[in-house]
Amino acid sequence: MSGVDEQDWDRLRTxxxxxxxxxxxGLLTAERCRELSSLYDDPTRFRxxxxxxxxxxxxxxxxxxxxxxxPLVAELRERSYALLAPLANEWHERLRLDTRFPPTxxxxxxxxxEAGQTRPTPLVLRYGAGxxxxxxxxxxxxxxxxxxxxxxxxxxxxxxxxxxxxxxxxRPRMQSRALVFxxxxxxxxxxxxxxxxxxxxxxxxxxxxxxxxxRIHSGQRHTLGVIFHDAA
Numbered sequence: 001m002s003g004v005d006e007q008d009w010d011r012l013r014t015x016x017x018x019x020x021x022x023x024x025x026g027l028l029t030a031e032r033c034r035e036l037s038s039l040y041d042d043p044t045r046f047r048x049x050x051x052x053x054x055x056x057x058x059x060x061x062x063x064x065x066x067x068x069x070x071p072l073v074a075e076l077r078e079r080s081y082a083l084l085a086p087l088a089n090e091w092h093e094r095l096r097l098d099t100r101f102p103p104t105x106x107x108x109x110x111x112x113x114e115a116g117q118t119r120p121t122p123l124v125l126r127y128g129a130g131x132x133x134x135x136x137x138x139x140x141x142x143x144x145x146x147x148x149x150x151x152x153x154x155x156x157x158x159x160x161x162x163x164x165x166x167x168x169x170x171r172p173r174m175q176s177r178a179l180v181f182x183x184x185x186x187x188x189x190x191x192x193x194x195x196x197x198x199x200x201x202x203x204x205x206x207x208x209x210x211x212x213x214x215r216i217h218s219g220q221r222h223t224l225g226v227i228f229h230d231a232a
Contacts, residue, residue, distance in 0.1 A: 025183075037124070163217075
């Protein structure tokens with residue numbers, strides 16, 4: 001159903017380790033992207049809608065899926081988690097954090113649900129002309145998986161103009177660094193939720209990261225967001 005198994009996961013993990021973000025080209029076909037985009041107009045598939053301007057998040061809106069998730073979204077979440085969990089555990093070990101992540105997403109979700117984080121977090125975001133997403137972190141409770149992914153469902157240059165995916169990296173005692181991605185339809189960007197380890201002169205330290213979307217100049221942009229922890 002998805003291109004998870006066709007990705008070079010060694011490269012992706014290396015790039016995530018080095019910069020906190022990595023591009024996975026062609027994760028979904030154009031047909032799958034259109035299918036997911038079309039779900040946005042069916043409110044019965046979602047548990048809530050957020051109008052970003054009402055909360056100071058930017059402009060645009062997004063909808064969180066309800067359980068059960070669409071099969072494609074559930075598959076992406078489960079299979080990607082299993083491939084990312086070893087890196088997540090390495091990061092926590094380097095940062096001397098006690099939490100370790102189980103090998104399967106079902107086990108991790110059980111941990112979330114036992115702590116009261118029971119609301120699903122995969123979502124579809126929709127932006128129109130003039131919309132944007134402020135820099136932020138997707139934290140929904142005590143249990144946070146340190147990586148997530150976003151899949152561009154629309155065609156840049158045809159469906160919309162602008163709307164780059166932007167990251168900022170806040171380095172201790174240094175100026176912040178920006179990363180910008182311009183994925184194609186079906187491409188995914190994997191990235192850090194909150195912080196990642198970086199090696200300094202005194203060992204590993206935390207580097208904080210935030211992500212957002214630059215202003216849409218014209219058209220409409222849809223994105224699938226896959227967050228691995230559920231919300232309280």
